Amino acid sequence: DIQMTQSPSSVSASVGDRVTITCRASQGISSSLAWYQQKPGKAPNLLIYTASSLQSGVPSRFSGSGSGTDFTLTISSLQPEDFATYFCQQANRFPLTFGGGTKVEIK
């Protein structure tokens, strides 16, 4: 199985900050990576697919990059509604696997 390792596990940031979250795959997955945002008590919401494609309706301050084993989710200017937990997910092969999550907290 492909293991997905996210870092950091949590980050404290202020409104307007640039936030970067990384995700590393245990083997190459090309660009088969998605990013999700999850708020407490809610289902996850797809932000990015195929590593860098923005899902319809997602604000442009979210961006993704990377290929192979190393990937990044960037929030260019953190907004109050962005405080949440973020997960990466590899889609290269079954079983689909998720990273452990990164909680973005208010500083």
Place this chain on the structure above:
Amino acid sequence: EVQLVESGGGLVQPGGSLRLSCGDSGFTSSTYWMTWVRQAPGKGLEWVANIKQDGSEKYYVDSVKGRFTISRDNAKKSLYLQMNSLRAEDTAVYYCATYSSNSGGLVYWGQGTLVTVSS
């Protein structure tokens, strides 16, 4: 509006069975692969199973193989997860979601249904 609604969760004793359902409205789920994902209390996301549009392909995480069965009835616009021989570690919120075979992303999600396995 696209909507997925799960049902069937609840409290069950270890070794028991439960059948989850997921109904859709606002779109044609029969054109999508479908997925079950679970999340234990306070934990991360775990993929459970996938099923192809016509049910001809199914995939499971190792920890549920032989115990869980994913199925669908496109005429009823419904997805199912039959869960047998339940264990305490199966306790989680179970989400159904649509899976894009093009992008690999889970696009539409239900609100989740809680399964608690406890004596």
